[in-house]
Amino acid sequence: MTALRKVLVVDDDPVVGKSFDRVLSNKGYAVITAKDGEEALRKLATEDYDVVYADIKMPGISGLEVAERVKAERPWTPVVIVTGYGTEESERRAKAAGVAGFLHKPLSPEMIEDSAATALAPTAVPVAAPPIAPELPASKGHTLKNIALFFAGPFIGLAYVMLFPFVGLGMLAWLAFRAARRNATMHKIGVIAKHIGMAVAGPLIGLAFFVFFPFIGIAMLAWAAVRAALGAGRE
Numbered sequence: 001m002t003a004l005r006k007v008l009v010v011d012d013d014p015v016v017g018k019s020f021d022r023v024l025s026n027k028g029y030a031v032i033t034a035k036d037g038e039e040a041l042r043k044l045a046t047e048d049y050d051v052v053y054a055d056i057k058m059p060g061i062s063g064l065e066v067a068e069r070v071k072a073e074r075p076w077t078p079v080v081i082v083t084g085y086g087t088e089e090s091e092r093r094a095k096a097a098g099v100a101g102f103l104h105k106p107l108s109p110e111m112i113e114d115s116a117a118t119a120l121a122p123t124a125v126p127v128a129a130p131p132i133a134p135e136l137p138a139s140k141g142h143t144l145k146n147i148a149l150f151f152a153g154p155f156i157g158l159a160y161v162m163l164f165p166f167v168g169l170g171m172l173a174w175l176a177f178r179a180a181r182r183n184a185t186m187h188k189i190g191v192i193a194k195h196i197g198m199a200v201a202g203p204l205i206g207l208a209f210f211v212f213f214p215f216i217g218i219a220m221l222a223w224a225a226v227r228a229a230l231g232a233g234r235e
Contacts, residue, residue: 004030005120006047010040010066011055011082016107020053023112037061041069049077051119053103056083056090064093071098078119082107 007029009020017033024031032049034040036058044052052070054063067079081094084105091102100119103111 005050
C-alpha cells in the first residue's frame with residue numbers, strides 16, 4: 001500500500017485547514033493542521049512533512065518566518081505561502097527563502113489540488129554532460145608528423161632550387177653528347193667535353209651532397225620519430 005503524503009497546513013483560521021483536509025484526504029494525502037507558527041515549528045521538530053502550507057499573516061510567528069525556518073533546516077521540503085493580501089515585499093522575501101509557490105485566497109478545490117501536485121512533483125534531474133572523449137594517440141603522431149614536415153619543407157624546397165640548374169645543365173650536356181656521336185670529330189670533342197664537364201661538375205655535386213646531407217639526415221630522423229610515435233599510439 002502506498003504511504004500517504006503528509007501535508008502540514010499552518011493557518012489561524014480553522015476553515016482553511018478543513019478545506020485542505022476535505023480536498024486532499026481522499027487523494028492520497030494526510031492533512032495535519034497547526035493554528036499558529038509556534039505549533040507548526042513544534043510539529044516540524046518531531047515529524048517530517050512532504051509539503052508545508054503557511055498563512056502569511058498569523059499571530060506570533062508569521063508564515064514567512066515559518067517558511068524561512070523550514071527552508072533553512074529542511075531545504076528539500078517544499079513550502080507554499082497562503083495569503084489573502086500579499087504585498088510585493090512579502091512575496092519577494094518568500095521567493096528569497098525559496099518557497100515553492102503562492103496560493104491566494106479565496107481558495108478553490110482545484111487550486112488546492114493543483115498546488116499540492118505541483119509542489120510534490122519530482123524535480124528534473126540535471127543530465128550529466130557526456131564525458132569528453134580522450135584524444136586518440138594517433139592524433140598525437142599526426143601532430144608530430146606535421147611538425148616534422150613544417151621544418152623539413154623549407155629545406156626540401158631549397159634543395160630543389162639549388163639542384164635544378166645542375167639538372168638542366170646535365171640534360172643539355174646529354175643532348176649535346178648524343179648529337180656529337182653522329183660525327184667522328186664531334187664525337188672526340190664530345191668525349192673531351194664530357195670529361196671536362198665531369199671534372200667541373202664533380203666538385204659541385206660533392207659540395208651539394210656536403211651541404212644538404214645534414215638536412216637529409218634531420219629529415220630522416222624526424223620521419224623515424226613520427227613513425228615511432230604512430231606505432232606507440234596504435235598500441
